[in-house]
Amino acid sequence: MAIITLDRPDISALKTYKIINNFEYTYFALQWLKDAGNSTQEIDTDAFESQWGIDNTELLRHLQTLETKKALKITPTEMTITWGQNETTTISQEEVLSMKKDGLINNTAYVYYALLLNKGGGLAQPVSPDTYSVAPWSIPPATLLNELGNISSKTNEDGSKVITLDLSSVSVVWLI
Structure with a gap:
């Protein structure tokens, strides 16, 4: 052979x-x-x-x-995401959790809002799968990684990426 x-x-x-x-x-x-x-x-x-x-x-x-x-x-x-714009939301964590439970939002939207609600100030955000795998979010690491990939392929209205993913x-x- x-x-x-x-x-x-x-x-x-x-x-x-x-x-x-x-x-x-x-x-x-x-x-x-x-x-x-x-x-x-x-x-x-x-x-x-x-x-x-x-x-x-x-x-x-x-x-x-x-x-x-x-x-x-x-x-x-742990990885870092950088938001393409200084995004904010008026939706609360309870509303997001309720919408997910009721099937009103998909995994991509759920992860997007989970990230956004934990963003803090600035555009760069550290993301640890361990943080999101427990309550209240309960997002399995594989789902989080998958949805981070999905979100990072999306663009804002101005053509900029919604997020840029840095795995390091x-x-x-x-x-x-």
């Missing part, structure tokens, strides 16, 4: 010539960076973006796809 070993230029060439898509490219890049003797992989997302050209939002989407396919498990860590690092445990 022949073994094919890909180095970084080979992986980049596969993407350049459209032999693989961005998801496959990200998978190969992660595999190339992975320590063969350790199933846990710490990913410095800023270094990953500069080396491989995959931004935080796209990386998160691809990691979530790999998690869905049971190839790995994402271990959420993410930890994964490979299951395969």
Whole structure:
């Protein structure tokens, strides 16, 4: 049986010539960076973006796809979101919780309001999955990460992103 070993230029060439898509490219890049003797992989997302050209939002989407396919498990860590505008709301926490309970808002809106109600001053907001996984919000970390990805792909009326996601690092445990 022949073994094919890909180095970084080979992986980049596969993407350049459209032999693989961005998801496959990200998978190969992660595999190339992975320590063969350790199933846990710490990913410095800023270094990953500069080396491989995959931004935080796209990386998160691809990691979530790999998690869905049971190839790995994402271990959420604290991250920072930056709001595109100085958003505020007059809706209370109780109203948001009630609307969610009654099925009047979807997960994306629920996470959006949970974040907004915990925003504080300024545009940058630290977000810890542990904070949102307990009452009153009770948002599972996987749902929070998924919805952060969804919200970060949305734009305001002026074309700016609603939020920009900065993972800084993410930890994964490979299951395969």
